[in-house]
Amino acid sequence: MTTTNLRIKLIDETPTPFIDEPMPLDLSLKWASKYENQVDPRVEVFFAQSAYSKCIEHTESDLENEVGGVLIGEVRVDPMCPRPYIVIQDALPALYTDSGQTHVTFTQNTLVHLNKELEEHYPGKRIVGWYHTHPRLGVFLSSHDTWLHRNFFADPTHVALVVDPYYEQAGFFCWQTGNKFDPIRYVGFFELSDVDEESVVELENLTPVIEETPTPCGAAALEEGAAK
Numbered sequence: 001m002t003t004t005n006l007r008i009k010l011i012d013e014t015p016t017p018f019i020d021e022p023m024p025l026d027l028s029l030k031w032a033s034k035y036e037n038q039v040d041p042r043v044e045v046f047f048a049q050s051a052y053s054k055c056i057e058h059t060e061s062d063l064e065n066e067v068g069g070v071l072i073g074e075v076r077v078d079p080m081c082p083r084p085y086i087v088i089q090d091a092l093p094a095l096y097t098d099s100g101q102t103h104v105t106f107t108q109n110t111l112v113h114l115n116k117e118l119e120e121h122y123p124g125k126r127i128v129g130w131y132h133t134h135p136r137l138g139v140f141l142s143s144h145d146t147w148l149h150r151n152f153f154a155d156p157t158h159v160a161l162v163v164d165p166y167y168e169q170a171g172f173f174c175w176q177t178g179n180k181f182d183p184i185r186y187v188g189f190f191e192l193s194d195v196d197e198e199s200v201v202e203l204e205n206l207t208p209v210i211e212e213t214p215t216p217c218g219a220a221a222l223e224e225g226a227a228k
């Protein structure tokens with residue numbers, strides 16, 4: 001079996017269709033990175049508080065070695081927005097990873113296990129991305145991380161989340177228009193309130209964006225227009 005066949009079979013065997021639903025902006029708080037205006041992601045990222053807390057708890061479980069897993073949720077389309085958005089609804093720690101201080105990688109057994117978990121416990125959901133930690137190293141993707149993303153998370157809606165649990169930093173790496181992928185410039189996310197009306201996010205490198213009427217599609221379209 002070739003790597004390509006393996007990838008399709010394990011990750012994208014029966015992709016769940018996109019869901020038509022307006023962005024839950026009134027329930028969300030946008031967290032922006034310093035690179036926010038320099039990247040043009042193919043998706044917007046909504047991170048449910050419950051999933052965020054579970055993910056962060058895992059990332060803080062080891063401040064010496066890297067840990068990782070996958071992000072589970074839905075891909076949705078807002079009729080008012082030209083690009084889809086993902087809603088991360090759960091985080092699933094990966095077993096059988098080869099981890100060291102410098103990198104996490106998924107083995108074939110990891111992917112078999114994750115796929116089985118998804119089928120059994122998350123019917124109708126997708127793997128929308130993956131996460132891993134860089135204790136004391138900061139938020140970026142190494143060449144190995146980029147290789148892994150390109151090979152296992154090649155769908156335009158797939159994202160990579162990197163967390164530095166030591167310095168309390170995090171960021172998302174997304175596919176960009178023109179199949180571009182930037183391993184340095186990360187974006188933030190919309191914190192979707194499903195647990196608490198107050199924010200549960202405590203990150204040193206992201207800033208909350210307070211807008212009376214948040215319009216991410218409108219803002220992006222204006223910026224795109226201005227760049228041309």
Ligand SMILES: [Zn+2]
Pocket residue numbers: 102103104132133134140141142145
């Ligand atoms: Zn890494």
